[in-house]
């Protein structure tokens with residue numbers, strides 16, 4: 001019997017450009033769901049994965065297929081879903097026609113939801129949600145830097161919690177940095193003495209930000225973790241129009257390398273989405 005194959009975008013060694021590869025369609029294990037991927041979002045972390053910049057919990061398996069965020073259907077039932085692949089742990093990447101994932105990581109989408117927009121939700125949305133939680137709910141003035149996916153979601157989620165981020169340059173109770181480096185310092189310096197500061201950009205990723213306490217402010221680094229209730233919360237807010245991800249381009253899987261080049265170029269207008277095709 002011949003093995004059914006699928007297209008993925010991956011690398012055989014760290015640092016090479018992503019290219020199309022053929023690998024077997026994964027067989028879902030007990031308690032797993034096979035997702036037929038209609039849209040996979042491109043995140044800065046994916047480029048770090050390909051470059052070998054992450055510390056892995058276990059030896060890396062090649063070909064390395066990146067991708068944290070997918071939307072599509074449960075291949076067995078046809079139900080529309082969105083999923084977080086927990087790539088760093090599972091090494092099951094979303095830049096693929098199919099991905100098999102533990103059922104806990106897969107949540108239903110409302111009927112008719114656009115998979116392209118839904119695919120933009122998990123990684124950036126969970127990060128933004130957890131960053132706001134880290135800052136706490138006693139914050140009355142908040143500033144958020146960066147107009148990327150995490151910054152945009154954080155602004156929308158904060159407003160949904162009744163706290164509209166400020167745009168002026170005055171002192172604030174709390175600041176969230178989504179950029180790192182000098183921009184992180186600018187955010188930190190706005191925080192009133194004893195206030196709260198969190199960044200989603202760790203020192204190994206962009207050095208040069210504030211990572212030591214000063215003026216009674218403890219810099220907190222947010223590292224995203226999976227939380228099913230929060231992903232359901234993001235889907236709910238997406239369905240109600242609280243979250244409407246900006247999409248810059250939808251590209252075929254064969255252009256994954258181009259998508260990664262675009263991540264670091266200027267003129268960004270939103271999320272890059274890969275479509276694996278049939």
Ligand SMILES: NC(=O)c1ccc[n+]([C@@H]2O[C@H](COP(=O)([O-])OP(=O)(O)OC[C@H]3O[C@@H](n4cnc5c(N)ncnc54)[C@H](OP(=O)(O)O)[C@@H]3O)[C@@H](O)[C@H]2O)c1
Pocket residue numbers: 043044045123124127145146147148149150151178179200201202205222223224225246263268269270271
């Ligand atoms: N710690 C964690 O667990 C975690 C999780 C997710 C992401 N991150 C990190 O957080 C950082 C931000 O991630 P991200 O997903 O927000 O990156 P992103 O969407 O790729 O945005 C990166 C930058 O591109 C520009 N940009 C993107 N979309 C734009 C738009 N619609 N309009 C204008 N400018 C736009 C922005 O530059 P300007 O700021 O100059 O406007 C933005 O700061 C990255 O370093 C990422 O690695 C960390």
